[in-house]
Amino acid sequence: MACVPRFRESGFNRRPFGCHRYDVYSPKLHRQITLFGRHALDLWITLEASSSVLSYCERPIIIPGSRPVRAFDFWVQRAEGEELLVLMRNQVQKSSDNEEPASDIQSLSGTSVEGIPIRCIDPGDMTDHQITLANWGSIIRDLAAFERFxxxxxxxxxxxxxxxxxxxxxxxxxxxxxxxxxxxxxxxxxxxxxxxxxxxxxxxxxxxxxxxxxx
CATH class of the missing domain: 1.10.10 (Arc Repressor Mutant, subunit A)
Structure with missing residues (x-):
């Protein structure tokens, strides 16, 4: 049965203070997406590389009560169900307009929003997989450019x-x-x-x- 995505486009596009912007093409979604920060880029590569991921969407909805306002990094659909992914930040940063620092993201783990379970991702867990990320990054770039051929x-x-x-x-x-x-x-x-x-x-x-x- 075909997957009908709950989320089809980003619901929040404010670039976090100090984050690099990456504009990439998703062979899985057949559309352009924008990512903020290297950790989000690495997490995106893992979602594209995983055949168990049927669909996903970047920054689908706002994290309730977040200050400064922040979205979940990804919504993900697999055959066994949905989840919302949020990257934990190694440092608490303040935004350019002096808003208060973000709340403890890790406390969201095991809760849910709109009935979708939340999973927190430690960016450090991806540092042990740099070869995988580099290889799949190369594969995805080639498919993005030449898949139609x-x-x-x-x-x-x-x-x-x-x-x-x-x-x-x-x-x-x-x-x-x-x-x-x-x-x-x-x-x-x-x-x-x-x-x-x-x-x-x-x-x-x-x-x-x-x-x-x-x-």
Whole structure:
């Protein structure tokens, strides 16, 4: 059954004081999104990379009682249900107009808003996954730019050849009728959909030697 997203666009777009702005394209949502801060960018990459995430929305609603006003970082829809994600901040910062510092975000953990459970994310938990984030960041950028050029029959052909584990280079060699970069993109598409896996994405920077397998 197709997922009908509860939230389709950001409900709060004020950039937090001192945060960098990132404008990115989501292959999963097929739209442009804006993120504030590196931690939000990293969390977005994990949502795009996870095949269990059916849909999501950046900054969907305001955190009740937050001062300065702040939104939840993401609403996420999975097959097993919804959740609201909020990034804990390592430091309490004041906004440019001298509002009071934000309340303790961690106290929201285990509560809910509009019947949606809240989960707090410690940005430090993502620092141990920098190779994964870098690899998936590269994959997502390539899909954002070139996904429309990937022939679906090629994706099916790649998937049919995964009865045994094969490297990206082997698949490119076997599918030499196609440009090697297009074969690589088809592999990325399968990884993004969860129709193929590559354990080395978590341990080594992405190369043609990475081994692709069926889930």
């Amino acid at each position: 990937i022939p679906e029959p090629l994706c099916n052909d790649v998937k049919a050849r995964l009865d045994t584990r094969k490297s990206i280079a082997q698949l490119q060699s076997e599918l030499s009728d196609f440009d090697a970069s297009t074969v690589r993109l088809a592999i990325f598409q399968l990884l993004h959909r969860g129709e193929a896996v590559c354990s080395e994405l978590a341990t080594h920077r992405l190369t043609r030697n990475h081994v692709i397998a069926r889930p």
